Amino acid sequence: xxxxxxxxxxxxxxxxxxxxxxxxxxxxxxxxxxxQQKPGIAPELLISAASTLQSGVPARFxxxxxxxxxxxxxxxxxxxxxxxxYCQQLNSLPYTxxxxxxxxxx
Amino acid sequence: xxxxxxxxxxxVKPSETLSLTCTVxxxxxxxxxxxxxxxxxxxxxxxxWIGNIFYxxxxxxxPSLKSRVTISIDTSKKQFSLKLSSVxxxxxxxxxxxxxxxxxxxxxxxxxxxxxxxxxxx
Numbered sequence: 001x002x003x004x005x006x007x008x009x010x011x012x013x014x015x016x017x018x019x020x021x022x023x024x025x026x027x028x029x030x031x032x033x034x035x036q037q038k039p040g041i042a043p044e045l046l047i048s049a050a051s052t053l054q055s056g057v058p059a060r061f062x063x064x065x066x067x068x069x070x071x072x073x074x075x076x077x078x079x080x081x082x083x084x085x086y087c088q089q090l091n092s093l094p095y096t097x098x099x100x101x102x103x104x105x106x
Numbered sequence: 107x108x109x110x111x112x113x114x115x116x117x118v119k120p121s122e123t124l125s126l127t128c129t130v131x132x133x134x135x136x137x138x139x140x141x142x143x144x145x146x147x148x149x150x151x152x153x154x155w156i157g158n159i160f161y162x163x164x165x166x167x168x169p170s171l172k173s174r175v176t177i178s179i180d181t182s183k184k185q186f187s188l189k190l191s192s193v194x195x196x197x198x199x200x201x202x203x204x205x206x207x208x209x210x211x212x213x214x215x216x217x218x219x220x221x222x223x224x225x226x227x228x
Contacts, residue, residue: 031211031212033213033214033215035153035214035215041220042202042204042218042219042220042221043153043202043215043218044218045213045214045215045216048207048213048214048216049211049213054216086152086153088153088155088214088215090211090212090213090214093166093168094155094167094168094169094170095155095212096155097152097153097154097155098152099152100152100153
């Protein structure tokens, strides 16, 4: 299953609302996870099952979607949110990741 | 809290076998709620799932690597390992081990090691 994220890169300012999209090549129910990765550091799981926020993840992060179309929204960007974000499908093997969305400071 | 730590050579010659071990501390490796996985990331590129293993030894591999990959587990040592044979420069990457939570359905990789860079070069 191929995952396509858009945009591939995004420039935004602190306080902005940002939405990243992940589209699956076939339906994956809600078996989608979102990760945040900062340079030189392992990815961190933010959201599982398309919309379940992991413990300790700020409430400004939210996820939605099912089937083939999913979104990750950051309601008010903070300086620590500038990173690369990946979606991952867990509906069927092999597990696949999107190509990533790099969120940069404007 | 649970921690994972990768170990192994940082340099491997072309055509040889890459071998890495992940040591689990601060928790059990023998839980029915988790798989243990390997993911890699070539420099400047995205993430690729390599495979998972359950504490019972059941394995699941990415078909793109299946002919070259072996993942094993030693529950007594709280370790699981990756072997990738016949490596080329395309296998140069940061290799991560991670815990895959799976309670009634797959959740995702919720705990990661710090990653280890493996370079394939003569």
